[in-house]
Amino acid sequence: MPPKTWHSLPEYQALRAMMECGTTSEAANRLGLSQSAVSRSIASLEARTGRILFERDGRMLRPTNEAAQLNMRLDALFEALEKLEGPPELEQETLQIIAPPTYAHRYLVHHIASFLKANPHFFVGLEVASSDMVIRGILDERFDLGFLGVELPRDGVRLTPFRTSHAVCAMPHGHVLADQQIIHPEDLHGQALIALSPRHARRAELEKVLLACQSEPRVVAEVSTSFAAVDLAREGLGLSIVNPFPVVHYRAQDVVFRPFASQIRYSTYYVTPKRRATTAIARAFLQHLQLRTARDPFSEKA
Structure with a gap:
């Protein structure tokens, strides 16, 4: 041996x-x-x-x-x-986020950047997808955190209200209605309207409000996001009824926003898997959003 x-x-x-x-x-x-x-x-x-x-x-x-x-x-x-x-090595924590374009391209990108600058040992992945894909991605647990502007309850996911807001009318400076402090449904009669696409639940909700007042605007374009609607309004194509969050944070200088007198309400939700606890890095990012999201006259914390 x-x-x-x-x-x-x-x-x-x-x-x-x-x-x-x-x-x-x-x-x-x-x-x-x-x-x-x-x-x-x-x-x-x-x-x-x-x-x-x-x-x-x-x-x-x-x-x-x-x-x-x-x-x-x-x-x-x-x-x-x-x-x-030597000093202990910090293990890089990863956060995978999925969100629709309205939240991803400006709002989340901005806050992800500041979050990573404050926490350089973190890593964030961002997927831009439709609302249905947000739910599916969270259900499959391929993502830690999702964001939605519509309520899509499903078994296996947890929807937590993050922000609430009231409908606003967005229009270009100099529009005939821009001097009014509040826009009423009947004010839209005969006006050029940039509408959300028919697949949007909010489109049907707005049409119901207009029908009750016998108000008939002229639909000149249909779009799939609030940002697209507001950007077309900025170009002088017409006005639009949208969720002000988060678009008002990025277009307040370019477009006139006025409250729209209706019962149309919006909620922004963050979405997490129900079968496992929210990760520490996801909680840290949500706290970062709550602290860094600027105030505006049309939305508030849920």
Whole structure:
């Protein structure tokens, strides 16, 4: 049965110091030992390994190929010791977010940037998708956090209200209705309207309000997001009834926003998997949003 092998860190330290310093005296100074202690460690290592590690050349000790090879193999050991004694490494935490374009392209991008600047050891992935895909991504647990502007309850996901708002009318500066402080449904009669696409639940809700007042605006364009509607209004195409959050934060100087007198209400939800706890990094990001989201006259914290 072969003899049991053992290792001596002081011997390895003496070898490495000799390889780097070149002389026994300099190696001893580096290690805080006497020259005789370094010599004994080298002699012990040679005896234990059965290898000649240094050859005398006059007054100098010249390392052999066996010493160089052993020293190279010791790199991993000393790198591990440096990590063990050094400051702890921060494990990079990852947050995967999925959201529709209205929330992703401006609002979330802005706050993700400030969140990562404040927490450089974090990593955030952002997927832009339809509301249905937001639910599916959270159900499949491919994402930690989602955002929605419509209520789509499903088993397996948790919808938590984040922001609430009232409908507003967005119109270009100089519009005939821009001087009114409140826009009523009947005021839209005959006006050019940029409407949300028919697949939007809010489109049917607005049509119901207009029908009750026998108000018939002229639909000149249909779009799928509030930002697109407001941007078309800014171009002078007409007016639009939209959820002011978060578009008002980015278009308040370019477009006139007025309250729309109706019962149309909006909620922004953050979505998390119901089968597991919300991750610490997701909670940190949500707190970041709550603290950094600017106030506006049309929305408020839920």
